[in-house]
Amino acid sequence: MNKRKLIGIVVVAAVILVPVVIKFNSSKPKLEVELAAVSKKEIQPSILASGNFVFRQQVQLSSEVIGKVSEVLVKEGDKIQQGQVLLRLDPTLIKAEVTQQRAIVRSAQVNIERAQLNVDRQQVNSDRSRRLAEAKFIDTSKYEDALHQLNVAKVDLHAARESMQ
């Protein structure tokens, strides 16, 4: 009975151990190669592959002024030259702004003319006050007031001219 058990255990152990020994002792080929018999085969005439188009040079275009595009003069894929007009902006807003700025300029010119007239008048006043003060017909303070009014008129003229810049 015990002897049979022992034989059974030995047989079971041998059945399990023999393949394990074979597994760990067998040397595997270092380089796996695939052999094929020489035969005529059709070469596929086309190759399907996926890819992406990329630009050799890419330029980001931007306008110097902000406005609504009224006309695009080129299509995608067109060849263009340096300096070529690519699109036009709607000029309505810009024209309105120019008109407004011209009105401001005219107004400033009128202001300058007015200031110039004021300077001329104050110059005349000042000269007359100086002569009267020298002849003792008026006080020296009257002459100084007239001189002050002339200087103020000159400053106003200068300010009006500066606003034109």
Add this chain to the structure above:
Amino acid sequence: MSSNAISTLAKVFYEPKSAFESLKEKPAAWLPLALIILGTMMVFYWYYATVDFPWLVDHTLSAQPDLKPDAKAAMAGFMTKNTMMYSTLGGLLIATPIVFALFGLYYWLAAKVMGSEIGYGKWFHFAIWISVPTLLGLPLMALQIATGHGQISTEDLNMLSMNYLTVHAPLDAPRSGILNNLSLTTFWTLFLSFVGLRVWTGRSATACALAAVLPYALVYGGWALKIAFSH
């Protein structure tokens, strides 16, 4: 029942004659049947969960160099991880009892020819009991999966196959099919069927040996002849 079944299971390995004597009256083999089916399913689940699948597809397709590219593509399309895993597990669950039923049918017919009156049900259980040595292959399969780094082919899983133990024929070699199918446990099962038939029918050793060897001789002999004549 279960402790009795476990001791009988162990006895099949070291004292088969005594095991079959005790099985003659109560041959219920549900425990070994469950162990064989569930154990094999668990091993194959582990195998398909860890195998390098693109490698397995390449390996399987490389065994059929004559297949046209269209057929290869169709085959590769069918061979998805889930398809292979669930078809194998489902196949094991359904086919294993069917194979035992067919073997039981054979032993029932063979015993009838030899004059035995034992019913078919007992021979069905007999077919399961004689297949108990296949359980020895399961830990070896697990060892292959654990040490194979995901690149183990299905034919290399069975370390007890004659191909693995002897010549290591590649998958596309004509003899690889029969050698992969013929396992050390096949001979053990054959020996157990001989012992079992002797004990259950009480007929001569020659008659029982003939009955035991006949199905294997027909299947493997026919297979070997087919290979010999077709190459």
